[in-house]
Amino acid sequence: MGARIRLAVATLSLLGPCIFAAPSSFTRLDILPPPPDTEPIEIIELPLPPVAPTQDQGACTLELNPHRTGCIAVDPSLQGGTFLPDGNHVIATVNFTGDPAAPDPASVYMGMQMIAVRTNGTTFPNGDPWKCITCGVPEENKTGSEELTEYPQAFKDGRRAMAGSNIVDCGDAELTSPQCTPDKVHIYPIWWEAGSIRELRIHPDNVHLGFSSFTQQNGALGQYAYFGRIVFNPSPEVGEPLSPRYEVVNVTRLFNPNAPQPVEVKGKQLVTNPDATAVGELRGFSGTGKEITYVGAPVESSNIDAFAADLTTGKVRRLTQHPEYVDPLDISPDDQWAVILDTRGTDRQMWLSGMRGIPPVTDLITTSITSATRNNGQRRFFVPWLIDYHGDRGSYFGQQINAAGDGTPGAINDPNWNARADPRWSPDGTQIMYFYRTPLAPQSVVKVPEFIPWGVPVNAGDPLPVRPAPAPGIYTLNGKVSGSARVELIGDGTTIDTVAVRYIKFSDDGVNTLHGSESVTITRLSLSSSRADWYSDLWSTGETRSSKRTGRGGFHLEIDSLVNIFKANGTMVTTIDGHVYKPPANGT
Structure with missing residues (x-):
């Protein structure tokens, strides 16, 4: 993957070694518009501070940076951010090597800092095309703040x-x-009285934000998403730190245990609800602020997709349907386009999720494992794609943004230079991390309710709900068009450890029919690590002929979802119309 790093704008992208990524699933294709024409794409690399060969004292020499404005590390921890309102700058956080022995001001260029990089080819007054915004901020101006990690976002x-x-x-x-x-410059902490927060995203109205908070339930990691308002408090009297800070108030948890769930029990039947508002990992908001975007519960087994939910009505829109893994995304200012980071085109997940039309039943216990196979440690397999408002449909799966190039080392489509979150649009819609189009007029932001109607208002000390799940037992899952499945859920009464399913002429779409059986047993090794023992003998007939089969001894996978390096033995093979997909060797 190399030691080089790259910032680029497609007329913007953040690339580097491991730096850099619809309608309802049952919407009829004949009522959707045809796929859009291919867009022209131009990619321009952006300059970064020079890279010091080591982090040793004196490594950032005058030859490397005659302006004495610092060097960044070989491993720069680069985190790409948003455009500033003028569209001529993008912000990022990056790790400076520093040189404690150097005279001021060079010694202030140390550690994680936020920089602004010009995208129009011009420079700042000192001759640099970038400016460090937080280097040299006095200690008294950043009381209570934390390291500048995660992807920076500019206010309007x-x-x-x-x-x-x-x-x-x-x-x-x-x-x-x-x-x-x-x-x-002041660096103020963001404080919430109910606990720690992460994955913060600014709403387009610039007064609200979305965020996530992790929890532990039934011996595993989980998370909830929230929506709230930010207010500045210059003189707080409760909580830590008691220094000027931004506070999150009027918070709604974007999960209601009493609302319809993705999989529910009704009598002795299992029922799947693809339109359930099941917010998982928060990803941001649509350009007008009308919707919240997130990674949601699978609609098809092992297929991790992105969704959008209307903040007022809770109506869900499935943004992606391709069987590969999607995570980071950004929606254009006018809501008509999305840039996504997806493993589509790499075949990274096809061995696991390529067979379509399997209900998300084994996903009751396997989602954390299947999603973790998308990476190999620090190596991402994300590729940036452009899709229109109506999302994947028919043979349309969007346009690969970095398709240009000859695939050689260092080319813009070098397969080893994979994408890393988060892609972003410019305010006028003419630039993103990779794309340009006709400029948009300034877009109005949709007014959102102070408390989200389909969520639950949250106060400090409120207990967290447990996400409802079917109890152990034997159930029938009926196909939406024909056939059925016998589903056996085995567990200790509080958690499910095994899901065993047998499909009998099962069809949700009336086009393909599913047959065969599948069972998975999960052994939880720690909060983030699990072992899956998988046995599959599935096949489908109809418009697409596909199968998903494990060897006689099954397929056995052990993975830590926080590390993304898995150990596997046994075989699992998915075949789709003659194309054969197999898992990578131990995650490579």
Whole structure:
């Protein structure tokens, strides 16, 4: 994967070694518009601070950076962010190597810092095409703040940006202006009285945000998504830190245990609800702010997709349907396009999720394992794609943004230079991490309710609900068009450890019919690590002929979802119209 790093704009993208990524599933294709024409795409690399060969004292020499504005590490921990409101700058966080022995101001270029990079080929007054915004901020201006990790996001005033659980604030000066000097910059923590927060996303109205919080339930990691308002408190009297901070108030948990769930029990029958509002990992908001985007519960077995839910009505829109794994995404300012980071085109997940039309039954216990196979440790397999509002349909699975190039090392489509979250659109819709089109007029933001009607208002100390799940037992799952499945759920009464399913002429779409059996047993080794013992003998007939089969001894997978390196033995083979897909050797 190499030691080089790359920032690029497609007329924007963040690339580097491991830096860099619909309608209801039953919507009729004949009522959707045809796929859009292919868009022209131009990719331009953006400059970064010079890279020091080591982190040793003196490694950032005058030859490397005659301006003495610092060097970044070979492993820069680069996190690409959003455009600033003018569309001529993008922000990012990056790890400076520093040189403690160097005279000021070089010694302030140390650790994780937020920078702004010009996208129009011009430079700042000192001659650099980039500016470090947080280097040299006095300690008293960042009391209570945390390291500037995660992907920075700019506010529309151009004077503030969020990085991790902090807000970088330059008062009345724009972040990129000469007036924004280190002594004027404050780094304020973001505080929520109910606990820690992560994966924060600014709503387009710039006064609300979405965020996630992790929890432990039934011996495994879980998470909930939330929506709230941010307010500045210059003199807090409760909680830590008791220093000026931004606070999250009027919080709604975007999960209601009393609402319809993706899989439910009704009598002795299992029922799947593809339109259930089941917010999983929060990904952000649509361009107008009308919808929240997230990775949701699978609609098809082992197929991890992105969804959008209307913040007022809760109506769900399935953004992707391709069987490969999708995660980071951003929707254009006018809501008509999305840029996604997806493993489609790499065949990374096809051995597991390529067979279509399997109900999400084994996913009651396998989702964390199947999603973790998307990476190989720090190596991502994401590729950036452009899709229109109506999403995947028929043979249309979007347009690969970085398709140009000859595939050689260092080319824009070098398969070893995979994408890393998060892709972003420019305010006028002419640039993204990879794409340009006719400029948009400024888009109005949809007014959203203060408390989300389909969620649950949250106060400090409220107990977390347990996500409802079917109890152990034997159930019937009827196909929406024909056939049925016998589903046996085995567990200790509080958790399910084994799911065994037998399909009998089962069809949800009336086009393909599913036959055969599948069973999975999960052994939880720790909060984040599990072992799956998988036995599958499935095949389908109809428009597509496919199968998913394990060897006689089954397929056995052990993986830690926080590390994404798995150990596997046995065989699992998925065949789709003659194309054969097999799992990578131990995650490579």
